[in-house]
Amino acid sequence: MANRAYSTPISTWAFHIVCTRLPALIAPALIALALYGLATPDPVASGHAALALEVVR
Template identity: 75%
Template sequence: MANRAYSTPISTWAFHTVCTGLPALMAPALVALALVALALLGLATPDPVISGRVAHTQGVAQ
């Protein structure tokens, strides 16, 4: 019988820790990055009132 039949090699333990911990740390960062990208896209769109396109966006004929 082996001396350590129930022990896990350190490489297997490290691989498991990285594979389960890394996505758990990356997911909130990716969500935050997506929200920042959406906010920047929203800031990049011109204001219809200032640009004079409010009639076109509301469907009102000039």
């Protein structure tokens, strides 16, 4: 049996967390943001660009 079989350096553990679990948590949020962007109409194509410009001013 190996010495210290259950000891893992913290950098290896953190790298594993960042590379496996973090993308799994961020991916649904990015997909939802992309779907929201597809659902909102383009103000230039719909003719509401002037109205959007007035709101900004």
